[in-house]
Amino acid sequence: MTVLVPRGELPADAEAYRTIGPFDAATLPAGLRAEHSLKQGTWGLLTLSEGTLRFVWDDEAGGADELAAPASLVVPPQVLHHAESDGPFTLTIAFYRSAKA
Secondary structure, eight states, X not given: OEEEOTTOOOOTTEEXXXXXXXXXXTTSOHHHHSOBOOOTTEEEEEEEEEEEEEXXXXXXXXXXXXXXXXXXXXXXXXXXXXXXXXXXXXXXXXXXXETTO
């Protein structure tokens, strides 16, 4: 599986504390399709297991990543982003925090 880290990597001591999904085109929450960010100290690991998904970075750097399964994407804290799709997909999102926090 390809892991994309265009905005950073998970901290070496990061521990998963919650997972949401799986979601598909019909069940992806509206909040994930709208611009949002993770709170300070929280990283996300989006895992796309089927289909394709466009992950849009809404921060000052901008840009988008076109994901094709199987793929994972690291999302750092406080970076604005949203997801877009025009076809079928399946994804889960795991949330991590540093063990030092």
